[in-house]
Amino acid sequence: MIKSSRPLSRLTTPTFEMEFFSPETRPFDRNKAIHELLLGRKLANQLKAALIKSTGDDDARELVTGIFNSFSNTLSMLNSAESDEVSRFPASTHLGSPCFDGRKSEDSVESCKPSRLKSRRGCYKRRRTSQSRTIDSPALVDDGHAWRKYGQKVILKSKYSRNYFRCTHKYEQGCQAIKHVQRIDDEPPLYRTTYYGHHTCKPLLKPSEVVLDVIESESSKLLSFTNHFPTKNGGHGSFLHQHQSLSPDFLLPSELSAYDHGDVISGVASSCTTSSHSFGMDIMVEMESVKFEDDVLQFPEFS
DNA sequence: CAGATTTGACCTCA
DNA sequence: TGAGGTCAAATCTG
Numbered sequence: 001m002i003k004s005s006r007p008l009s010r011l012t013t014p015t016f017e018m019e020f021f022s023p024e025t026r027p028f029d030r031n032k033a034i035h036e037l038l039l040g041r042k043l044a045n046q047l048k049a050a051l052i053k054s055t056g057d058d059d060a061r062e063l064v065t066g067i068f069n070s071f072s073n074t075l076s077m078l079n080s081a082e083s084d085e086v087s088r089f090p091a092s093t094h095l096g097s098p099c100f101d102g103r104k105s106e107d108s109v110e111s112c113k114p115s116r117l118k119s120r121r122g123c124y125k126r127r128r129t130s131q132s133r134t135i136d137s138p139a140l141v142d143d144g145h146a147w148r149k150y151g152q153k154v155i156l157k158s159k160y161s162r163n164y165f166r167c168t169h170k171y172e173q174g175c176q177a178i179k180h181v182q183r184i185d186d187e188p189p190l191y192r193t194t195y196y197g198h199h200t201c202k203p204l205l206k207p208s209e210v211v212l213d214v215i216e217s218e219s220s221k222l223l224s225f226t227n228h229f230p231t232k233n234g235g236h237g238s239f240l241h242q243h244q245s246l247s248p249d250f251l252l253p254s255e256l257s258a259y260d261h262g263d264v265i266s267g268v269a270s271s272c273t274t275s276s277h278s279f280g281m282d283i284m285v286e287m288e289s290v291k292f293e294d295d296v297l298q299f300p301e302f303s
Numbered sequence: 304c305a306g307a308t309t310t311g312a313c314c315t316c317a
Numbered sequence: 318t319g320a321g322g323t324c325a326a327a328t329c330t331g
Contacts, residue, residue, distance in 0.1 A: 149308060151323060164322070168307095180322090308329070315322080 134194045140181070145199060147179065155182065169201035176200065 135141070146168035154161045160183035167175040176197040184192045 148306085150325095152309075153321060153323095156320060162321085166323095304331100306330090309327080311324105311326095313322105313324075315320105317318100317320090 132194050132196050134192060136184070136190055136192050138188055138190060140191055141193070143193075145177070158182065158184070159186070160184070167199060167201055173201040 147165040148168045148170075149163060150166050151164035152161050153164070162180055162182040165179045165181065167177040169175045177199045178196050180194045180196075182192050184190050
């Protein structure tokens with residue numbers, strides 16, 4: 001049988017890629033952006049210190065503090081693609097629905113529906129007042145997770161359609177994380193990503209491994225771990241904000257120079273803690289704040 | 304051919 | 318009742 005050609009409507013409908021990856025809005029270099037933000041924050045902090053010393057002007061100090069916090073918040077957004085601030089579905093959602101069984105079982109859905117049309121009745125519930133976390137960004141940010149698009153919808157009074165994504169591992173591992181992405185502005189381009197649920201899927205690498213990425217510049221060095229790693233209390237480590245309060249006792253010796261972009265470090269981050277920002281996300285930590293002992297990453301401030 | 308995307312239909316809820 | 322969220326068949330892609 002000859003396959004029917006693609007309907008005209010599909011040809012005329014802008015694809016997600018066309019809509020989101022126009023030349024002026026192609027994905028940006030996330031690491032560079034993070035580095036620039038860190039640099040900005042550092043400079044704001046220096047300015048604040050200088051102001052305190054010289055003028056003591058409260059207004060100026062407040063302004064600089066605001067700038068500093070703004071940098072921190074943006075960094076936090078970039079790093080916590082998935083945080084535990086991210087929503088939970090209501091207990092009844094999906095898990096409580098008659099058809100939820102972690103699916104992949106397209107068959108299992110089948111099992112709970114006598115006929116195709118009736119089948120969907122009651123098989124899913126709309127999220128209601130579940131918490132969510134929204135990030136606005138000038139470009140699409142790769143949050144390090146594998147997403148699969150499952151829908152697209154024209155939104156009333158909105159120029160751009162909303163795109164719906166679920167975790168690729170939804171059916172294999174029952175991961176309930178989803179996100180909605182919508183372009184909300186033209187000039188400058190602005191994308192709103194709303195995350196619901198959190199990733200419960202396992203990382204791609206072995207739990208004892210993290211991929212190290214070294215971001216380097218004249219003023220500072222950063223380590224970026226592009227995978228999860230386990231913590232003492234069974235969670236996953238994260239280093240949002242905390243590295244601001246590091247003890248200088250742990251200034252990094254030469255060990256780190258032995259590691260380079262993309263290195264895989266075997267071992268366990270033995271002493272990091274989970275915080276309100278603590279799972280399933282990329283981890284950025286200032287180079288000076290970690291050290292290696294017997295190839296084990298040490299995060300002293302959490303010991 | 305398996306996995307991803309598209310898109311119309313269906314469903315829930317305000 | 319209709320806007321928005323999800324499903325799933327059809328289609329595409331690597």
